[in-house]
Amino acid sequence: LWRRCLSRLEAEFSVEDVQMYLAPLQVSEGEGGLTLWAPNAYTMETVRERFLDPILRVLELIGGAPVAVDLQVGVRPSARDAARPALRSTKPATPERGVESNLDPNYTFETFVEGKSNQLGKAAAMQVAQNPGRAYNPLLLYGGTGLGKTHLMHAAGNLMRANRPDVKVLYLRSEQFVSGMVRALQQKNMDDFKRRFRSVDALLIDDIQFFAGKNTTQEEFFHTFNALFEGKQQIILTCDRYPKEVDNLEPRLKSRLGWGLSVAIEPPDFETRAAIVLAKAQAKGVELPEEVAVLMAKRMRSNVRDLEGALNTLVARANFEGRRISPEFAQETLRDLLTVHAQAITIPNIQKTVADYYQLRLTDLLSAKRSRSIARPRQMAMALAKELTEHSLPEIGDAFGGRDHTTVLHACRTIRDLRETDGKLRQDWEKLLRMLTE
Ligand code: ADP
Ligand code: MG
Numbered sequence: 001l002w003r004r005c006l007s008r009l010e011a012e013f014s015v016e017d018v019q020m021y022l023a024p025l026q027v028s029e030g031e032g033g034l035t036l037w038a039p040n041a042y043t044m045e046t047v048r049e050r051f052l053d054p055i056l057r058v059l060e061l062i063g064g065a066p067v068a069v070d071l072q073v074g075v076r077p078s079a080r081d082a083a084r085p086a087l088r089s090t091k092p093a094t095p096e097r098g099v100e101s102n103l104d105p106n107y108t109f110e111t112f113v114e115g116k117s118n119q120l121g122k123a124a125a126m127q128v129a130q131n132p133g134r135a136y137n138p139l140l141l142y143g144g145t146g147l148g149k150t151h152l153m154h155a156a157g158n159l160m161r162a163n164r165p166d167v168k169v170l171y172l173r174s175e176q177f178v179s180g181m182v183r184a185l186q187q188k189n190m191d192d193f194k195r196r197f198r199s200v201d202a203l204l205i206d207d208i209q210f211f212a213g214k215n216t217t218q219e220e221f222f223h224t225f226n227a228l229f230e231g232k233q234q235i236i237l238t239c240d241r242y243p244k245e246v247d248n249l250e251p252r253l254k255s256r257l258g259w260g261l262s263v264a265i266e267p268p269d270f271e272t273r274a275a276i277v278l279a280k281a282q283a284k285g286v287e288l289p290e291e292v293a294v295l296m297a298k299r300m301r302s303n304v305r306d307l308e309g310a311l312n313t314l315v316a317r318a319n320f321e322g323r324r325i326s327p328e329f330a331q332e333t334l335r336d337l338l339t340v341h342a343q344a345i346t347i348p349n350i351q352k353t354v355a356d357y358y359q360l361r362l363t364d365l366l367s368a369k370r371s372r373s374i375a376r377p378r379q380m381a382m383a384l385a386k387e388l389t390e391h392s393l394p395e396i397g398d399a400f401g402g403r404d405h406t407t408v409l410h411a412c413r414t415i416r417d418l419r420e421t422d423g424k425l426r427q428d429w430e431k432l433l434r435m436l437t438e
Contacts, residue, residue, distance in 0.1 A: 001034070001059065001062065001063055001067075002027040002034065004062050005055060005058045005059050005062060006018075006022060006023075008058045008061075008062070009022055009051070009054060009055065009058060010022075012054060013051075013054075015320070016313065016316050016317060016320065017050075017051075019316060019320070020043075020312055020313075020316045021043055021046055021047055021050075021051060022047070022051065024038070024039050024043060025037065025038055025043075025047065026075065026076035027076065028076045028077055033067050033068030033069055033070065034059070034067060034068070034069050034070070035069075035070045035071075035072055035076075036055075036069060036070070036071050036072070037072050037073070037074050037075060037076045038071060038072070038073050038074075039073075040073060040104060040106055041073050041104045041106075041107065041150060041151075041154075042305070042308055042309075042312070044071050044072070044073050045305065046309065047071060048071055052069065052071070055069060056069060072102070073102070073104045074102075074104075100170075101157060101161065101168075101169045101170060101171060102170065102171040102172065103154050103157045103158055103161070103169060103171050104154050105158060107150070107151045107152075107153075107154035107155050107158065108154075108155050108158050108159070109122065109125075109126060109155045109159060111151075111155075111279070111283060112148065112151055112152065112155055113268075113272060113275045113276045113279050114272075115268045115269060115271065115272025115275070116269060116272070117147070117265065117266035117267060117268045117269060117272060118147070118148055118152070118265050118266070118268065118272075120263050120264075121141050121143075121148075121149075121152055121263045121264075121265045122152060124136060124139055124141075124261055124263050125139065125141070125152045125153070125155060125156040125236070126156070126159065128156055128234060128236065129155070129156040129157070129159035129160045129163070130159070130163070132160055132167070132201060132202050132233075132234035133201070133202075133231075133232040133233055133234045134232065136260040136261035137229060137232070137234060137235055137259070137260045138225070138229070138234075138235035138236065138237055138256075138257065138259065138260040138261075139156075139234075139235070139236045139237070139260055139261055139263070140236075140237045140238070140239060140243065140257055140260065140261070140262040140263070141153065141236075141237070141238045141239075141262075141263055141265055142238065142239040142240070142241060142242055142243065142262060142263070142264055142265065143240070143241075143264050143265035143266060143267075144240065144241075144265075144267065144302075144303065144434050144437075145240055145303060145305070146302070146303030146304050146305030146306060147265045147266070147267060147268070147303055147304060148265055148304055149206070149238040149265055150206055150238065152265070153171065153204050153206060153236055153238055154171065154204075156202075156204070156236055157169040157171055157202065157204055157236075160201070160202055160234075167201045167202065168199065168200045168201045168202070169200065169201065169202045169204065170196075170197070170200045170202070170203055170204065171204040171206070172203075172204070172205055172206070173205075173206045173207060173210075174205055174206060174207050174208050174209075174210040174211055175207075175210055177205055177217065177221065178210065178211070178214060178217050180193060180196075181193060181216070181217055181220055185216075194223075194224070197224045197228075198224060198227045198228065198231070198233075200228075200233060201233055201234065202233065202234035202235070202236065203224070203228055203233065203234070203235050203236070204236045204237075205221075205235075205236075205237050205238075206237075206238050207238055207239065207240060208237050208238065208239050208243070208249075209239050209240050209241065209246050209249075211249060211253075212246050212247060212248040212249050213247075213248040215250075218249070218250050218253055221253070222250070222252065222253050222256070225253075225256055226256075229256075229259070235260075237257065242262070242264070243257045243258075243262070264430070266430065266433075267301065267302065267303065267433060267437060268304065270297055270298065270301075271297075273296075273297035273300070273301070273304070273307060274290075274293045274294055274296075274297035276297075276304055276307065276308075277293040277296050277297055277307055277308075277311055278290070278293045280308055280311055281293070281311060281315075284311075284315060286315050286318075286325070287325070288311075288325055289325065289326065289327065291327045292314075292325055292326075292327055292330045295327060295330055295331070295338075296310055296311070296330070296334070296338075298390070299338045300337070300338070301345070301388065301437055302437035303437075306337075310334050310337055313333060313334065313337075314329075314330060314333055314334065317333050345388045345389055345436055345437070346389065347385050347389060347391060347396065347399040348399075349436070350381055350384050350385050350388065350389075350436060351365060351366065351381050351399075351400075353432065353435055353436055354377055354380055354381040354384065354432060355377070355381075357377075357428070357431070357432055357435070358373075358377040360373075360374060360377060365377060365378055365381060366378075366400060366401045367401065368401065376425075378400065378411070379410075379411035379414055379415055380411075380415055380425075380428065380429070380432065381400070382396055382400060382407075382408050382411040382412065382415075383411055383412045383414075383415035383416070383429075384429075384432060384433070384436065385399070386408065386412050387433075388433075388436060388437070392405075393405035393408045393409055394408075396408045415429070
């Protein structure tokens with residue numbers, strides 16, 4: 001079935017897409033449907049986002065009925081048995097006991113590049129891993145998509161297991177928690193379900209914003225949470241925004257989430273982005289000229305996943321065509337991606353977004369008015385322009401009604417300082433950054 005599905009998809013997608021994402025998938029068949037095994041989380045996420053719907057459509061078409069498909073990171077079970085001796089030496093994280101941890105061994109602290117934007121998150125995840133159940137419980141990492149939350153979560157799990165191989169860690173995406181629960185309810189073995197979760201030393205649940213509006217799930221999760229918390233078992237969670245801002249999440253759950261430590265993961269700055277690209281290239285054994293890393297980091301600001309996707313595209317095409325990754329080659333290959341990213345953020349776009357956000361008229365924002373309610377948003381917009389575009393201070397001044405470059409500099413400094421001291425302003429900044437970069 002999968003063979004036939006794949007050959008249909010080959011007609012539908014580019015050679016590179018197929019080579020990079022679809023061909024590496026392994027397939028196993030279970031009672032419930034197909035499981036696709038991806039070599040790493042990046043591939044899995046991409047398949048989930050871009051290819052899952054077409055796959056489901058084609059499978060239904062050729063199979064004559066809908067087929068359930070689950071995505072996992074790892075090696076297909078039968079292949080895993082065959083390859084066990086080899087696997088054990090390369091992956092110390094292979095579970096020895098009944099419970100699969102679902103951890104991706106590639107996501108470790110060693111492969112995580114630290115920068116100002118993720119320093120706290122990394123430190124907290126390490127402390128929790130060194131001292132499960134006792135440092136911070138729960139640990140909640142939150143922030144926009146593709147910023148490294150999942151990576152850090154796996155890294156914490158992997159470190160716990162490296163320290164103590166017998167520790168039971170279970171990683172689940174929140175959809176898996178939901179579907180596991182639904183299945184348990186249908187098959188009337190909720191007791192097993194409960195036991196499965198409550199017997200672990202550390203439970204890692206990714207993207208809990210998916211719990212929003214799912215009341216039965218929240219109820220069950222709430223009880224699981226309490227049981228683990230009381231047992232001093234570690235809980236690590238991620239969410240794509242500050243949980244208080246997730247609608248339809250129960251207040252009592254929200255309040256529990258605040259019992260431990262919540263850390264924001266922010267978009268990495270330019271240096272960190274460049275370092276990440278270089279590190280990822282090195283991990284792939286690819287020689288990436290620094291100029292190319294700089295080009296990519298400059299132009300692609302929003303998230304690391306896109307950056308990594310761009311790198312994969314480069315590498316795939318370079319291999320395919322037997323070419324070296326020069327800056328010209330990168331420009332040419334990533335042209336569409338780079339312009340999309342560059343176009344999205346312009347000074348007028350920032351001005352409009354900021355004006356809308358503060359419910360001001362654009363003309364007021366650009367006017368000479370000095371009242372605080374206008375001047376502060378104006379400074380915000382200038383600081384964002386400096387942060388997100390390549391324009392110089394004088395150019396930004398010009399775009400804001402012909403202001404002097406020292407005014408722009410002052411605005412940037414004011415906003416930077418206020419971000420340290422003024423929580424509301426920091427939130428505004430983060431929201432605006434997110435609105436502009438996603
Ligand atoms: P999130 O869960 O926040 O959406 P992920 O953890 O899935 O993001 O990260 C997306 C990709 O970017 C992953 O492949 C991850 O390895 C990579 N990544 C993100 N931040 C970093 C970092 N600081 N160093 C190395 N890789 C990173
Ligand atoms: Mg994630």
